[in-house]
Every structure is written in C-alpha cells, then in structure tokens.
Amino acid sequence: MAEPVVLLVFGEDTNDTRAVKELILALRPEPVRIETRRTPLVLVKGKDKARDRKNVAELAAVVRAEQRRGKRCVVIAHRDCDAIEPAHEQIASLLEQGLLREGIKQVVAAAAAWEIEAWWFLWPDAALAVNSKWRRPEPPSPEVGRIENAKEAFRQALRPKVKSQRPRDYAESDSPKIAAKVRELGLVDQRAAGSRSFDRFAGRVRQLVLI
Template identity: 40%
Template sequence: MSLKKGKHQKGKGDKRPSIVLVFGEDENDTKSIRELIEGLRPELVGQVQHRRQPLVLIKNARPEDVPERAQRIADAVDIERATHDVACVFAHEDCDEVEPKHLEVCAKIETALAKAGCPAHAVVPAWELEAWWFMWPDAVQAVRPKSWRAPDDHLGKRVGLIKDAKEELRKRVVPKDLKPEKRKGFPHYQESDSPAIARQVREKNLARRPGAKSDSYSRFVSSVDECTVG
C-alpha cells in the first residue's frame, strides 16, 4: 500500500527524497517500528523516519472522534509531502487483546486514515509490542547481557496469545536463580528498552527469523514488503 500523491505535484527536475513515515502511541513504539522496518528492508535504512506527533489514538476513539484524529495524521503527512516523496505511512497502536482481535483494530485504523486521504499500514501487535520480543529472546538478553536471562519461555508458541505481554516480559527477563538480596535494584524491563531490543533484532538480522509465531507480526511483515519506495 504505497502512498498516493498528495497536494504537491512533481515538476521537472524535482527529485525529492523518498521517506517512510512511522506514527504511533509514543516515541518508544515509533523508534522500535522504524528499527524493525529497516531490519526487514535493509535498503530502507536512512529513509524510515518516526514522528512523535500526532499520536495514533484511533483504536478506542468514539466514532464521532475518529475522523478528526485521522485527519491530524493526514495533515502531518501533507506537510511532509512538501519536501519529501512520502512512500508509505505506518500507524502503530497496541491491540491490548489477543489474536485475532488485532484485525479489527487494523481495519479501524486503515479505514479511518484512508477516508482522510492518507492510505496507511496499521501496525497492531497483539497483545502489545512486547509480545513480539518473545520471538527473539537472544536479542532481548543482548540489551542487558550481564543482568537479563533470555526470555525463551514462548519459543515455538503463539506469542499473540500472551495476555499482559509487558508484565510477562518483565517477569521473564529475571534470572530464575536470582538471589533475593540481588532483586533490589535489578534492572527490570521498561518500555524505553524496546528500541534497543528492536535494534538488536535488526543488527542480528533476525527480523525474518522469528523463533515463535505471531499473526500480527506476520501481517506487519507483509505490510513492509508491500511498501514501494522510489
């Protein structure tokens, strides 16, 4: 789903740089999604840009509020079109429910943005982005190799069925034999660790080699593969 031309029309000799834009719920999410896109498509390194604003807040929005929230993103993309060829837009929101509920959220986000004149790919991890990290336990441990254990508890399983994935990940990175006196001050997983985990996935070339199953991640991979950048 490549983005169609906006208000800006190319003229002769107009060679605006192509970019892929990522919007999300917060900056940790958008940075993580950028890393994963570049991990899946190394040729896009340097062309994927994340934006802090506007936030993607469509999932739980009342029907009457959806058009305005989608239009904020569409307007931001239009501004970018003045100086760049915006090839694709990715909009992230966590599902906060297990698979296949993510499909409903994807449809709501993509429909709203299409109506606002901004075709986009919805990125909706089920339950949360943290569920995806269970597909690459070695990448997680590599972020804090002296403290964390590799959370390999869900290898070969469907991580899209993990409830409260963030809390589950916090528990699973703690070594099973950690002594009580060392629990105080232990560097538990925080949302701010997500971009570093995603970077490890990219640098270790693991983005196309998940160790577990996730329908929501598979959908994301298909979306990234559909993105055509000139």
C-alpha cells in the same frame, strides 16, 4: 528528479516509534528514509468512532503538510491492541482504511497484540544482547499474540529465578534497543514463535513501493 520516499512513523510514544523504525530497517535493508513523529498520537481503537475519525484526520493533516513541502510520504502507524489476536485485525484495518480515505496512498498499521512486548518474545537472543544478565525470554505460547498483558509477561520472563542474581527489570525504553539488536543480528526472519500481528505488519512493509 522526484524526492525520495520518506516513511513517517507515528505511534503512542517515542519508544514505540523508535522500535518500529528499527523493525522497518530490519525488514527493508535497502537504504530507507524514516522519520519518527511524536504527534499526533495514534489512538484509533474502534471504541469511540468520533474520536477515531478526529485522530485519523489530525494524522492525515500532518502528512499532507509534509507533502506540500515536496515529500513523498508513506505512513506507518503503531497501536498496541491491549487485547489478544485477532484483535489486531480490526484495529489495523480501521487505521489503514481511515487514512486511505483521507488520501494517504500507502499506509501500514503496526498493531501489536497484546502489546509490542509480545513481539520481543519472537527474538529471545535480541533481548539477551541488550542485557546479558536477563534470563532468556522463552515464548510462553506458540503464538505470542495470545499472551495477555504481554509487557508484564515479558518483564517476568526476563527475571532470573534466583532473586539474589536479579538484574534491573525491563523498561519500555528497552524496546528500541531490542528492535535494534533484531536488525543488527539479522534475526527478523528467525523467530522463536508465531505472531499473526507481526506477520501482517512485516508482509505489508515488504510490499511497500519506495522507489
């Protein structure tokens, strides 16, 4: 009997990979085996081609090592764009095409424009479920991928207008908690705004063959 497919989630840090894992589970509610990986970091951005190739090769080497242990691997690679849409299109394509050339058959890039915090604007109720003292983070744009400096914009959106009532600020460690609430509350398809970068990610995750 073949080994079950395992999704290997790579990213820029542990908070990102844990958050992406929760989103995958929200998008694929059937039993899915997911492992997050701390190294190598996903650094592909298309600005330094030699460095990008080295990063892709290192990531592929980790996957091949798992395959030699008998695992059937799918790769999910997260990378913030640090730019607005459509920047996600190039970054996602570079990641996916680079890994496909390395022989990794199923690859999905989670390229969030500007940063993954832009995606959290999609589910204001998930943020409130993490901290009820925060202000409801209404999306400042119909397309959250057009929000510059999304992390700071999200942090500010959560702050109550009355300073004396201000709770603690959002921290990057809240990302996986918000994503978990998206999954637990069944919100993944109930979005308060649009996001081309999230739509791209979600569509490809749902198309993965995991049998």
